Amino acid sequence: MRNGEPQDGKHDAYQDFLTDISGQFGGRDEEKDFLHGISSESPQEDIRVNVGERLKAVRKDRNLSLTDVAQRTDLAVSLLEDIESGELTPPLGTVIKLAKALDLKMGYFISGEDNLPHTIVRKHDRKVISRYDSHKGKHYGYGYESLAPQKKDRHMEPFLVTLAPSETEEERSTHDGQEFIFVLEGRMEVRLGAEIHILEPGDSIYYDSTVPHLVKCGGETETSILAVLYSER
Template identity: 40%
Template sequence: MMEFNIGQKIKGLRKMRKLTLQDVANETGFSPALISQIENNNVSPPIATLSKIARFFDVKMSYFFEEGEGNTRYEIVRRDERRVVSRVISKDGTRHGYTYEALSFRKKNKKMEPFLLTVTERAKEETLYNHEGEEFLLILKGTAEIILDDERFTLTEGDAVYFDSTVKHRLLLKEGATVEVLAIVTR
């Protein structure tokens, strides 16, 4: 698996628009230090953070995952071709315990972003995230807990949830060693 250079793309957008780290921070609500860490690939942003950055720069979230030239009407991604989007680390530097793999990265101008989300440990904190769009999660393996606003639900293999991403949410490992989730996010 190869990783995306999301930080370089964010830095490129910022420099092209002649913006400072502080300018981006003021508009997104993230600290200049966090933006710098993301740009230098020291911190991988959660999908919710990346969604807010994409909205600020007026690009689709898929911009950060695209590679290659042109647009195609279909795309096949083999298991060994997947790209790691992020091994997510929180603002305070603690691990969230999950990894996103892009299941589509050649097709441009997508209306949805499919990911394989693997959760390997329960995060110590339960910060909830929200962003524009919608999400669909299908539990492929393991048992997870999802927090939607103030409600908690246990999801097991084969369970699915579809929700408006503006709802504050968080997926956590409930029990066991690993949870694998098909996650589809729209802008």
């Protein structure tokens, strides 16, 4: 998927990720119990993060018009309007693009100002950023939950991501940084450059986000992954 919605309104199944848990367990049974515990239960509260409000606030604070932001990001003005109005919760690729264009950390749009030396996120406190949003007849087919909001000066953004089977038109994404993905449940397809890889539970992949890539559900049931985005900012 691209850094955001292309001008013609096409969407793909997903676009963002990372996190490593290897070496943290005494055996495979312990690892299995841990992975099942974090992936089998949804947060008790569906805490929606209003990215649109934060985008609008920073845009007005800098005296920028929607056209100014559109020119900096190559996103359609209509898409930005939908984000600011709350009609559309943007995919992570769009958030990355907005953050870079506005010289902000990606985490600003997810958790606001980051000001804590460390963060602990309890299972019932995970923030749901998006869940299977639809926009003008296009189904996004994924939801993601922030696992490390408000950590000061962080360069990594970890997420728990659920990918749903999707038949939407697929396009590759490119953006700054690196990504690590660990498959928790289900089957995942990764298209990286000219290569296509199928990953199963327990498999992982690490790549540069500057390489055109697409991550999607690779089967007929949902796929859960632990994903981490790394950025120099």
